[in-house]
Amino acid sequence: xxxxxSGGLAAVVDFGLLVVLMNLxxxxxxxxxxxxxxxxxxxxxxxxxxxxxxxxxSKRRFAAVVLLYGVTFILQVGLFAVGFPWxxxxxxxxxxxxxxGFVIAQGxxxxxxxxxxxxxxxxx
Numbered sequence: 001x002x003x004x005x006s007g008g009l010a011a012v013v014d015f016g017l018l019v020v021l022m023n024l025x026x027x028x029x030x031x032x033x034x035x036x037x038x039x040x041x042x043x044x045x046x047x048x049x050x051x052x053x054x055x056x057x058s059k060r061r062f063a064a065v066v067l068l069y070g071v072t073f074i075l076q077v078g079l080f081a082v083g084f085p086w087x088x089x090x091x092x093x094x095x096x097x098x099x100x101g102f103v104i105a106q107g108x109x110x111x112x113x114x115x116x117x118x119x120x121x122x123x124x
Contacts, residue, residue: 003118006047007110014040015102022098029098033080033105034073041069044113053122064121072109079105 014036021032045065049055080101087097 002052003048003114006044006052007114009047010040010044011106011110013043014106015098018102019098022094029084029101030077030081033077033084037073037076041072045069048117048122053117055122061121065117068113068116068121072113075112076105076109079108 016036017039018032018036021027021035022029025032027035049057049061049065055061083101083104084097087100088094091097091100
């Protein structure tokens with residue numbers, strides 16, 4: 001449950017920044033998603049390490065998380081980069097394309113993150 005709550009907070013940071021960067025700053029969808037991903041995953045790591053998994057700081061654990069976030073960066077930004085234009089063409093709405101593309105990319109990344117963090121990085 002804590003992973004879901006921390007993921008929800010991180011998703012709010014990620015999606016909120018994505019929308020701001022695309023709609024207010026005028027960034028294209030891929031660089032906006034890359035920047036929002038970094039902000040969201042930083043939020044998630046800080047909350048998960050301390051609150052969700054109650055883990056002490058560790059250089060090995062931090063290196064593993066950086067590697068995992070590199071993989072999920074490729075998954076999430078890649079899925080959004082491919083999905084956003086397709087969804088935009090399908091729906092004709094930037095808002096719909098942002099929301100649906102974000103949910104798909106976030107869902108895949110969250111699943112991979114939970115499995116790897118719970119099973120490998122923060123196991124007791």
